[in-house]
Amino acid sequence: MDSKAEKEAAIDFVNTELWRIEGRHLNSAEITVFSGTWDRLSYVEMADQSHYSVDTLRATIGYSLWRLLEKVLEVPISKKNLQLQILQLQQKRLSGETIGNVASTRQPLMIGQHPYTSVFYGREKEKKLLTDAITQKQIILLVGHPGVGKSSLASEAALASEFAYVLWESIHYAPSLSSLVRNLLNHFNHKTSDLLEENISNLINFLKSHKCLVILDAAESLLRQDGRSLNPYAEGYADYGKFWRRLSESSLKSCVVLTSQRPFNDLVRLSNGNKSVQVIKLEGLPINDAKKILDDHRLRGNQYEKLIQTYRGNPLILLLVSSTIRDFFGGDIDKFLSHNTVLMSDVIKEILDQQFRSLSSLDKKVLRTLSNSSEAIDFSTLLGLMKQADTSVTVSDIVQSVESLDERSLIERRSSSTFSVQPLIAKYCKNRSVDNESTK
Numbered sequence: 001m002d003s004k005a006e007k008e009a010a011i012d013f014v015n016t017e018l019w020r021i022e023g024r025h026l027n028s029a030e031i032t033v034f035s036g037t038w039d040r041l042s043y044v045e046m047a048d049q050s051h052y053s054v055d056t057l058r059a060t061i062g063y064s065l066w067r068l069l070e071k072v073l074e075v076p077i078s079k080k081n082l083q084l085q086i087l088q089l090q091q092k093r094l095s096g097e098t099i100g101n102v103a104s105t106r107q108p109l110m111i112g113q114h115p116y117t118s119v120f121y122g123r124e125k126e127k128k129l130l131t132d133a134i135t136q137k138q139i140i141l142l143v144g145h146p147g148v149g150k151s152s153l154a155s156e157a158a159l160a161s162e163f164a165y166v167l168w169e170s171i172h173y174a175p176s177l178s179s180l181v182r183n184l185l186n187h188f189n190h191k192t193s194d195l196l197e198e199n200i201s202n203l204i205n206f207l208k209s210h211k212c213l214v215i216l217d218a219a220e221s222l223l224r225q226d227g228r229s230l231n232p233y234a235e236g237y238a239d240y241g242k243f244w245r246r247l248s249e250s251s252l253k254s255c256v257v258l259t260s261q262r263p264f265n266d267l268v269r270l271s272n273g274n275k276s277v278q279v280i281k282l283e284g285l286p287i288n289d290a291k292k293i294l295d296d297h298r299l300r301g302n303q304y305e306k307l308i309q310t311y312r313g314n315p316l317i318l319l320l321v322s323s324t325i326r327d328f329f330g331g332d333i334d335k336f337l338s339h340n341t342v343l344m345s346d347v348i349k350e351i352l353d354q355q356f357r358s359l360s361s362l363d364k365k366v367l368r369t370l371s372n373s374s375e376a377i378d379f380s381t382l383l384g385l386m387k388q389a390d391t392s393v394t395v396s397d398i399v400q401s402v403e404s405l406d407e408r409s410l411i412e413r414r415s416s417s418t419f420s421v422q423p424l425i426a427k428y429c430k431n432r433s434v435d436n437e438s439t440k
């Protein structure tokens with residue numbers, strides 16, 4: 001067999017095993033890493049040939065892929081031994097030996113590209129909360145920082161739920177309501193019409209008579225950048241608000257889960273005293289579970305708690321930071337921390353840029369003021385500092401701003417009226433003001 005055919009056979013082999021256990025095939029990101037690794041490319045070379053960054057290839061896609069293959073094939077897999085392990089397994093298979101995880105479990109039919117969660121630590125409480133809500137509610141909003149694990153949790157809960165049919169739709173591309181409703185009907189093999197109203201009624205009737213779980217991932221795309229006003233939606237998306245309301249008022253057998261980086265304030269209002277809507281806020285991982293991510297990267301050092309605290313247990317950021325510590329500090333957490341730095345990689349910056357774009361200029365000023373203080377500040381001190389900088393600003397402006405920042409978890413409440421900013425965000429604000437100064 002030539003080397004190209006050999007690689008294709010390896011991908012087929014992996015796809016077959018993956019299908020059996022996980023009910024899916026390798027996605028295009030995974031194929032990029034698998035194929036590059038098979039061809040003995042470095043992550044830097046793979047990044048040159050694809051649209052992924054080195055960080056993403058290594059820390060997110062590669063890392064999860066090796067854990068996934070280990071789970072499915074039940075042998076240790078790494079970038080170094082991939083080819084050898086797969087060739088050996090193919091041999092075994094040819095000679096009739098059973099391999100891998102044969103006890104396949106009952107899993108719902110998952111339609112759409114849901115994230116794989118081959119590694120998923122902790123979250124028992126949140127998973128129970130979400131699976132319970134899925135059976136009891138009609139609309140659930142799962143909200144939290146980018147990278148905190150919303151999509152992974154939703155996917156885990158979907159797999160554990162009693163729903164036999166799960167439709168996963170990422171709406172990061174901000175579809176109009178009419179195109180979303182049409183897409184959903186198409187997925188259900190239901191006929192569509194040119195009239196939005198008719199399509200919505202058909203969809204609601206379908207969801208009333210069928211039991212399926214619809215997950216709309218990355219729903220923050222529907223929100224306006226400055227989500228301050230009563231209407232949270234971006235221009236042209238206000239009809240979503242009415243749509244959720246209609247869903248919440250129909251007795252559905254189905255359930256719709258939205259994941260979002262920012263709260264939908266209309267859903268938050270609806271969830272108060274409404275039996276069919278629930279909002280779940282997701283925070284970072286507790287120390288013990290976050291430590292497992294560090295252990296996976298074979299990091300060592302006494303100050304792991306401090307490291308986890310610095311990044312507030314955000315699994316995506318910990319994955320990124322861990323691979324840097326492994327690659328540049330020999331895996332030594334204490335050595336990394338001795339530089340007294342908060343790591344700001346391109347990916348982390350991109351995540352924070354996204355969040356920053358949705359802030360008003362006053363919000364940014366409040367964040368900057370809080371970031372400049374090494375300690376938590378109480379509200380009246382903050383007010384004084386803000387007034388010093390701009391005499392026209394009012395108390396209610398600042399109250400609103402603090403509430404909005406608090407809602408987005410960009411600031412932390414130390415007591416009822418004392419606030420601070422987590423180190424990563426403080427560093428980001430400082431860098432930004434330096435950038436702004438230097439471009440002036």
Ligand SMILES: Nc1ncnc2c1ncn2[C@@H]1O[C@H](COP(=O)(O)OP(=O)(O)O)[C@@H](O)[C@H]1O
Pocket residue numbers: 060064115117119120121122123144145146147148149150151152153285293315316319
């Ligand atoms: N509980 C967890 N244990 C281990 N890794 C996790 C956990 N939750 C999330 N991750 C990892 O963190 C990264 C970000 O998770 P994701 O669900 O995409 O976050 P979000 O949807 O909130 O942006 C992914 O690589 C995911 O595998």
Ligand SMILES: [Mg+2]
Pocket residue numbers: 150151152217218259
């Ligand atoms: Mg997500």
